[in-house]
Amino acid sequence: MASRGIFQGEPRGRSVLPAVLIVLVGVLISSAVLFWWRGTLSGVTTFRRIPLPGETAGDVQPAVVTEAPVRIGETFTRYDGVPSQAPGSWPAFRGTRHDNLAPASEKLADSWPVGGPPRLWSIPLGEGYAGPAIRNGCAYVLDYDGAAGADALRCFSMEDGCEVWRRSYKVKIKRNHGISRTVPAVTDRYVVTIGPRCHVMCADAVTGDFKWGLDLEREWGVEVPMWYTGQCPLIEGAQVVLGVGGKVLLAGVDCETGKVVWETPNLRKWKMSHSSVMPMEFAGKKMYLYCAVGGIVGVSAEAQDAGTVLWETDQWTVPVVAPTPVPVGDGRFWITSGYGAGSALFQIVKEGERFSVKLLRKVDKKLFACEQHTPVFYQGYLYTVLPADAGAMRKQAVCMEPDGRVVWTSGAAERFGLGPFMVADGKLLILDDDGMLTMIRASPEGYQKLAQARVLDGKEAWAPLALADGRLLVRDFGTMRCLDVRK
Amino acid sequence: MNELKTRDAVQSRREFLRSFLRGALLVGLAGLGVRTLLGRRCQAASGSERMKLCKGCPDVAFCSSAVLSAGRKVWQLDPSKCTQCGRCATHCVLQSSAVKCVHRPAQCGYCRLCFGFFQPGATILNSAAENQICPTGAIRRKFVEEPYYEYTIDESLCIGCGRCVKGCSAFGNGSLVLQVRHDRCVNCNECSIARDCPSDAFRQVSATTPYLLKPGAESVAL
Numbered sequence: 001m002a003s004r005g006i007f008q009g010e011p012r013g014r015s016v017l018p019a020v021l022i023v024l025v026g027v028l029i030s031s032a033v034l035f036w037w038r039g040t041l042s043g044v045t046t047f048r049r050i051p052l053p054g055e056t057a058g059d060v061q062p063a064v065v066t067e068a069p070v071r072i073g074e075t076f077t078r079y080d081g082v083p084s085q086a087p088g089s090w091p092a093f094r095g096t097r098h099d100n101l102a103p104a105s106e107k108l109a110d111s112w113p114v115g116g117p118p119r120l121w122s123i124p125l126g127e128g129y130a131g132p133a134i135r136n137g138c139a140y141v142l143d144y145d146g147a148a149g150a151d152a153l154r155c156f157s158m159e160d161g162c163e164v165w166r167r168s169y170k171v172k173i174k175r176n177h178g179i180s181r182t183v184p185a186v187t188d189r190y191v192v193t194i195g196p197r198c199h200v201m202c203a204d205a206v207t208g209d210f211k212w213g214l215d216l217e218r219e220w221g222v223e224v225p226m227w228y229t230g231q232c233p234l235i236e237g238a239q240v241v242l243g244v245g246g247k248v249l250l251a252g253v254d255c256e257t258g259k260v261v262w263e264t265p266n267l268r269k270w271k272m273s274h275s276s277v278m279p280m281e282f283a284g285k286k287m288y289l290y291c292a293v294g295g296i297v298g299v300s301a302e303a304q305d306a307g308t309v310l311w312e313t314d315q316w317t318v319p320v321v322a323p324t325p326v327p328v329g330d331g332r333f334w335i336t337s338g339y340g341a342g343s344a345l346f347q348i349v350k351e352g353e354r355f356s357v358k359l360l361r362k363v364d365k366k367l368f369a370c371e372q373h374t375p376v377f378y379q380g381y382l383y384t385v386l387p388a389d390a391g392a393m394r395k396q397a398v399c400m401e402p403d404g405r406v407v408w409t410s411g412a413a414e415r416f417g418l419g420p421f422m423v424a425d426g427k428l429l430i431l432d433d434d435g436m437l438t439m440i441r442a443s444p445e446g447y448q449k450l451a452q453a454r455v456l457d458g459k460e461a462w463a464p465l466a467l468a469d470g471r472l473l474v475r476d477f478g479t480m481r482c483l484d485v486r487k
Numbered sequence: 488m489n490e491l492k493t494r495d496a497v498q499s500r501r502e503f504l505r506s507f508l509r510g511a512l513l514v515g516l517a518g519l520g521v522r523t524l525l526g527r528r529c530q531a532a533s534g535s536e537r538m539k540l541c542k543g544c545p546d547v548a549f550c551s552s553a554v555l556s557a558g559r560k561v562w563q564l565d566p567s568k569c570t571q572c573g574r575c576a577t578h579c580v581l582q583s584s585a586v587k588c589v590h591r592p593a594q595c596g597y598c599r600l601c602f603g604f605f606q607p608g609a610t611i612l613n614s615a616a617e618n619q620i621c622p623t624g625a626i627r628r629k630f631v632e633e634p635y636y637e638y639t640i641d642e643s644l645c646i647g648c649g650r651c652v653k654g655c656s657a658f659g660n661g662s663l664v665l666q667v668r669h670d671r672c673v674n675c676n677e678c679s680i681a682r683d684c685p686s687d688a689f690r691q692v693s694a695t696t697p698y699l700l701k702p703g704a705e706s707v708a709l
Contacts, residue, residue, distance in 0.1 A: 176634050176635075226598070226634070319600065319608070319609065319612075340607030371658070387658075389607075
C-alpha cells in the first residue's frame, strides 16, 4: 500500500487539514482585528524622532506612543451666564467683511477719561493669544484649559463676562510660546473653531450642541504649524473654508453635516501656515486666497467649480506667515510677513477664461511689514505696525499708499509692538505688547494721537481685537477684558 | 660586634620609620592646609540663577577673573541698550573678543525655528551651515522632544558678533544676550569696546555682581 503521508487513509487527512487552516485563518483575522483595534481605538502609534547631529535616520529607533484619538466635542458644561441683548457683532477673525474695519454704526469716543476707557468686565483665560468673536450677545473664545488639558470653546455673556456654556475636548498640548491662538467663526446657527493641533469643531452657536469634528492631522495628514495653529476658520454661506496643506491644499466643509464638499489637491505639497483664507472677487469671479508655506493660491469660490485652482505663485516662500492677504482693489493684493520677509504686491490677471498672477513689487521690511497681524486697508491707505527688525523704524505705526509709497510713520517716540490693531469710526486702535491701548486718527494727513491708556496688566497682548456695540474686547496672555469705548 | 651591628640596624630602621611618619604627617598637614585654602567655594558660580557664566572654576584660587575682588569694578555690557552693532567682535583688545553670547535657558522658548540660530528666510530647518546665522557655527542645536529644541553656545567659537542676539531679540524671547566674560576680560582701564560703543551700552559694575541681564539689566552674581 502506498504511503499517503503522515495520515493513513483519505478520510482522516481530509478532516484535519481544513481544521488547521481554519485555525490559522482565525488567528490571522484575530490578529488583524486586534491590530486595527489598538491602532484606531487606543491610538497606538509609533514615531521616529529626528536624528541628532552625527546620527543617521537608521540609528533612531521608533518609539511607541499611546496617545488616544481626540474625541472632539466630548464634554459640555452649562453655566449661569445669560447672553446680552446688546446688538452688533464681530463674527470672525477681522470682523464681518474680514477687513478689520468696524461697521459705520460703531461710534467711538474721541478721548478717554483718566485711567482709560471704562472696564465693563474682566475674566481670566488659559495662556495664549486666542481672540474672541462676538454674535448675538455672546463672546466666543477657543481657550485652552490647562488644568483639564482640553481645548475649550467658551461662550461668555457680553453683558457681564459670565460664562454661558463650554464645549471642550481633551488634547495634550505643551506650552510653545503660549497655546491658544485662533478666533472662532460664528453665524446665527454655527460656531466653528480650529484648535492648536488642527482639530476643527462645529457646535450650535446658541445651545453649544456638538455638530461635528474634524482632525486635520488624521484626515489629511496635515503637519501642525510651528507654534501651533494660527489659522482662523472662514464661514462662507453654509460652508467652512479651511486652508489645509496636507493631502489637500484647501477644503470646503458643510457646516451642518461636516461632510467635505470640495477639496483642492495639494500637488505642490505646500504646508499649512498661520495665515487665514481670504475671500475676494475679481473680474466677476469669486475666489479664496490662501497664503500657504510654499506659495499663494487662488481657488474658485463658486459652486460649479469650487476648489479649482485659478492661479498660484511660489514667489512668496517664507517659512512663517501669519498675516492674511489684503486685497486693495483692481485684482491687486498685498501680502506681508515678519522675520525679515517684508511685503509684496501681487496683481491677478485674467486673460480670456484663464487667471494668472504676477508680482508687481517687493517692499523692504524697514518700509512695510507686519509680523503677526494683518495690515488694514482703509479709505485707500494701508496701515500697519512695523516689526522689531525694521531698524530705526522698528515697531512704528505706518501709513502707506497701495502702490508702496510710505505716507507717514509714528516716529521714534511712538512705538508699539506685536499687538493687534483695527479701524473703527475713522480711528486706528493699536494695542501694544504690554497692554497699552492707543487711539490715533486713521488718516493719511499724519500721525495724530487721540488717546492712550493701559488697559491690560499682563504680557504679550497679541490677541486680535473685537468690537461690537462700542464694547471692545482686548486680551493679553491670561486675561480678557471688555472696555466701553462708545461715544 | 655582631650584636652592635644588629642594634644599629634596628635603630636605623626605627629612625627611618620615625622620619617617614614625620614626613607623612607634615605632608598630610600641608595638604589639609592647601585644601582648606583652596576649598572656599566660588560665590560667583553659585548665584540664584546658576547660569554658570564662569564655568569650570569652582574654587577661589582658580578664578582667573576679577569677579571675586570685592570693591573692584569691571566692565559689562547692558543688554537693554545693546543694538548688536557688531563692534564687540572687532574692537576688543583680545583676539577673539571677551564679549560672548550667553544663553539663558530659563527664558528660551526652545523653538524648532529659532531666529537666533537660523538665517531669516531659511526654509529647511536643519543645521546646514548655509542655514545658520552664526558665522562660526558656535551655536549647537539639539532635538529634545516635540516640539522642543535645545540651543547651547560653544564659547570657544563665539566671536561676540551678536547676530544671534539680534535675531533672538527681534523675534524670540530674548534669551540670548551679549556679555563680557570675565574669565577672558583683562579689564582694561579704558575698555576699547566701550570707547566705540554707539549705544553707550558699556559701564562698570561691581566685580561681585559682574553680569547684567534683562529686564532692567540689574547686575547679578552668577
